Amino acid sequence: MSLPLEGRSAVVTGAGRGLGRAEALELARLGAAVVVNDFGQPGRDGSGAASATPAEEVAAGIRAAGGRAVAHTGDVADHQQARELVELAVAEFGQLDILVNNAGILRDRMVFSMSEDEWDSVIRVHLKGHFNTTHFAAAHWRARSKAADAPVYGRIVNTSSEAFLAGSAGQPNYAAAKGGIVGLTTSTALALAKYGVTANVICPRARTRMTADVFAGFQEPADDGSEDRLDPLAPEHVAPLVGYLASPAAAHVNGQLLVVHGGMVAVVERPRVAAKFDTKQDAFTYDELDALLTPHYADRPAGETFAAAEVLGLKHE
Known part of the structure; x- marks a missing residue:
C-alpha cells in the first residue's frame, strides 16, 4: 500500500526545531522527500549566530529512517535565498509539490514601547518570509501548469x-504579521486554484522554544507509567493536520483557516455580519449613529474586544 505523499517533495521552513521539525518528520513519514529549512539562530528573537546544525540534524534523522531529505540553511526573509530554497527542492527531487511555511521569530513588547526594528524584524521574517517562498513556489507551479496545459499538484x-484571532496585547508586530499571513493565504488560494494548487492556513498551539513563556503554566500530564502519553501541547498534535492538508485527500480544502492543538481541530469561518444598521436619511449623522450603536455595545464591559478564541471555546484557562 502506497503512502499518501509517496513521490511528492516538500519544503518546510523553520524545520530545525519545534513545530517545523514535527511537520517535516510527519511529511517524511507519509512518504514525501523533504527540504528541511532552518536559519539556525539560537535565540527565538532571531539573535545569535546562524547554524546549519538544526536543519542538518532533522534531515539526517529522516534519511536514517529511510526517507529522503536535504538541509537548507538560508533566510526565507531574504528574497534570493527563498528562491534558492525552492530551486534546491526542484534540483534535488525534480519538482516541488508541497510548501509548509513555519519560520518565525518573536520580539514581544507593548505597542507604546515597541521599536521600529522590533516591528520590522517580525514582519520581515513572518510575513515577508511567507510571501517570498510562496512567490517562487507559485511561479514554479504556474510554469509547470502552462507547460503541461493542465493543472499540477501543489499544496x-x-x-x-x-494571536491574530483574539489579539495579543504584548505582540502587536506578531499579531499583525499573522493576520497578514491569513490575507496572503486566501489571496493565494484564489490565484492558484486554476493551476491545481491549494493554500490553507493553520493556527497551531504547541509547546516550543517560541512559546516557552506563554505556556509556562501549562503542565505536562503526570507520569502514569505509560510511554504513549503525549503532552497535550506537543507539536506532534499539529503535524498530522499539516500532513493531511498536504495530501491528495485535501484537494477540495482551499483558502481555509483551521485552529489545531491537543487532539482538536476547529474550522474557522470567515467573519460574518453580527448586526446591520441602515440610515433613515441620505447619510448617517453623529446623533443617529449614537442612537443605534451605543445601545448595541452598552452591555459589553469597557475595553472588551472581539474574542474569537472565547467564542470558539478555545480559550485556555
Missing part, C-alpha cells in the same frame, strides 16, 4: 496564530 500550508 501550501501557512502558519498563523490565535
